[in-house]
Amino acid sequence: MNTLFNQPLKVVNVGLQSFAGNLQQVGGDVTPLSWQPPAAGDVQAGLYLAALLRHxxxxxxxxxxxxxYLSAQPVLVDVMEAREAIPAMAQRKLILHSGPPISWANMCGPVKGAIVGAILFEGWATTHEAAELMAHNGEVDLEPCHHYHAVGPMAGxxxxxxxxxxxxxxxxxxxxxxxxxxxxxxxxxFGANNDEVLQRLHWMREELAPALKAAVGELGELELKPLMSQALHMGDEVHNRNAAATGLLCKRLFPALLACNLPPDQLQRVVAFITSNDHFFLNLSMxxxxxxxxxAANVPFSSMVTVMARNGVNFGIRLSGLGDQWFQAPANPVEGLFFPGYGVDDAAADLGDSAITETAGVGGFAMASSPAIVKFVGGTPDDATNNSRRMQAITIGANQAFTLPALNFAATAAGIDARKVADRSILPIINTGIAHKQAGVGQIGAGITTAPLSCFVDAIQALAQAVAAGESA
Structure with missing residues (x-):
């Protein structure tokens, strides 16, 4: 023992970082170890998790x-009105929103404001007060976009x-x-619903949509994975940065638009609208x-995550092996950069279906391809690269269709495995915009957030029970 204490002190610190700091101050050689008990320390959940590992x-x-998932070939084939594309919307007054299910009473300000705007847009009410009363009284059905194979950014x-x-x-x-x-x-x-917003929505339906439908018809089909892959090589991560992807889309769309013999003034307005918005491709990426x-959905016993989505209050996930079941927890705060004049107290909780990009292995998972994104969401280019590497620890594999130049063209980590998230306490990282908590103020910043661990712990317990039932059947 005397010999031991006469040697230089080398310590591996597990737990509070302050312990390591104290030892370092007195000259100790300390290796901090970031570790948390599996399944957030829940003993029963840990036993369920152990039963699923390598099952x-x-x-x-x-x-x-x-x-x-890897074999999917998403192709842009058409532009349709929602009631035509989603038959349920032709049968009743139905409005879809982002994230997991939530009642009107519990919705955040931006989603409520957007629903009021949609009711006015549809002509179901003529005043904001009447529209809000319709939603409050249940005269309009409110359901998640994901229940209808749809997604929408922010309020969705x-x-x-x-x-x-x-x-x-x-x-x-x-x-x-x-x-x-x-x-x-x-x-x-973002919940805005004034005349300017409604007039733009009417223009999009009456002039933009017919032009784009004609252009898509002229194109025939547009494969999206190759376009997204190219955009990753040009500095996008196709979630919060879509400048390159939008430019690539314009190269395909505009010749088709010119071939459609549209009135020159309509063509000018359509082109001006698209080129003024670097995020125009975002909805196609999503x-x-x-x-x-x-x-990848509905494969019995699979622990692969097929949905991550937020409604401004809760974060929800779905697993392939558990069908349409949601697992929810309060949304984590967003750490990022705020526009001048705004701060944390002004922000709504994390919001939108756009985390489907991270679920598919791009967005935050592909930050290494987009060093410029850190100017928008905070951090450094090294942080972006490290985030992409960390996601390899919680995924089933990699997607060779999406490669990252900064990582020597390594494929993006893909296929989030809920077991690995619960076991390693490494949370899926998400790039996101920050909305003001009041309807209509708009975006007030951008940053990085993570999915809450408890969603995955709850999902693991449900999956373990389903697997046990399947084995005994």
């Missing part, structure tokens, strides 16, 4: 789900007469949908990712 049924199911609102992008997975024929990106400023997705994740 042959789960391993086989994950390989099936992951292969279906889709109402019956809104135009939608129609994406078809050529591998299985299944379709996915998203609304159009409105641009910046006062927009419905829909392509939704198409890929839908392909």
């Amino acid at each position: 042959p049924l789960v391993e086989q199911a994950n390989q099936i789900a992951f292969e279906r 609102i889709i109402s019956p007469s809104m135009p939608l992008w129609v994406i078809e997975n050529k591998t299985n024929g299944q379709r996915a949908f998203s609304n159009f990106n409105e641009g910046l400023g006062k927009v419905l997705r 829909t392509a990712c939704k198409s890929m994740m839908d392909a």
Whole structure:
């Protein structure tokens, strides 16, 4: 023992970082070890997790789900009104919102404001007060976009007469949908619902949508994975940065638009609208990712995550092996950069379906391809690279269709495995915008957030019970 204490002190610190700091101050050689007990320290959940690790049924199911994800070929095939693309919207007053299910009473300000705007847009009410009363009284059905193979950014609102992008997975024929990106400023997705917003929505339905439908018809089809892959090589991560992807889309769309013999003034307005918005491709990126994740859904016993989404209050996930079941927890705060004059107290909780991009292995998972994104969400280029590497620890594999130049063209980590998240306490990272908590103020910043661990712990327990039931059947 005397010999031991005469040697230089070398310590591995597990637990509070302050312990390591104290030892370092007195000259100790300290290696901090970041470790947390599996399943957030829940003993029963830990036992469920242990039963699922390397379980042959789960391993086989994950390989099936992951292969279906990799094989998906999302292609832009059409533009349709929502009531035509989603038959349920033609049968009743239905408005879709982002994230997991939530009642009107519990919704955040931006989502409520956007729903009021959608009711006014549809002509179901003529005043804001009447529209709000309709929603409060349950005269309008409110359901998640994900329940209808759809996604929408921020508030995520889709109402019956809104135009939608129609994406078809050529591998299985299944379709996915998203609304159009409105641009910046006062927009419905942030809860704005004044005359300017409504007039823009009407123009998008009456002039933009027919032009884009004609252009897509002229193109025939547009494969989206190759375009997204190229954008990753040009500095996008196709979630919070879509400048390159939007430019690539314009190169394909504009010649088709010119071939459609549209009135020159309409063509000018359409082109000006698209080119003024670097995020125009975002909704296509989200829909392509939704198409890929839908392909992986509903594989019994799979622990692969097929949905991550937020409604401004809660964060929700779905697992392939548990069908339509949601697992929810309060949304984590967003750490990032705020626009001048705004701060944490002004921000709504994390919001939107756009985390479907991270679910599919891009967005935050592909930050290494987009060093410029850190100027918008905070951190350094090294942080972006490290985030992409960390995600390899919680995924089933990698997607060779999406490669990262900064990592020597390594494929993006993909196929989030809920078991690995619960076991290693490494949370899926998400790039996101920050919305003001009041309807209509708009975006007040951007940053990085993570999915809450408890969603994955709850999902693991439910999956373990399903696997046990399957074994005994």
